Amino acid sequence: MLAFLDAYVDYLAEHLELVRLSETAAPGARYRIGSYRFWHRHLTLRCGAAADPEYLAHALLAAVDADLNFALREADYSWARLRAGVRDLAKHALR
Template structure:
């Protein structure tokens, strides 16, 4: 029996196509982590994934789309974790605990793909604020902050908490200033406590 398509959902993938997609994304993510997005070619990704280069081009079109697919793949995992995962990041924990867990998890997520996120956020310069994930993060923080401080300007505070996690500032702190990820997380804790305490 054939499954009917659901409106608004992408068409179902064949099992082999889904398997190839996962292999390509995993290979691309590994190569990008090792050498940076600018140094990775479609040919290298195909070789590392064990597929033909035509498969990579048919699936993703060009290197830029492949890079964005790598970002999107990781982003979906992160969103599922804070929307539906176990507490304290997911539902079920106190709002303060969820806020801290979210900021720490977002710092980890930024650390994993900082170079890719910088590329995505920089073209054009306001791209970060047009992207759907920023709006989702913002709404999530507004909801948490509203439970902690219902009298506060939660929209402003949410932007203030997200600002330090812009890829350009994050990379400056990590690479130019030599800050550890733990130091950045401690700074986010102090900032959050100052805003909501």
């Protein structure tokens, strides 16, 4: 799970504007794209020990939302800080 989230942060760092545009093209656009469903399923399987793995997968994906990360970058969060926050969230979620 951490490897996936790290890779997703790398993806955002390289393509933040493009991902943001695709996720905000229309209300709820982020949740209708096939890749979101694939990523959600992937994380759901990784979160199998959680009380509600499907919800936890959505919550983890919320941490890598492009609009959120754009706003945080505008507030001077570094990519290292964003990555550390996502990793910390994932580690605490699975305790």
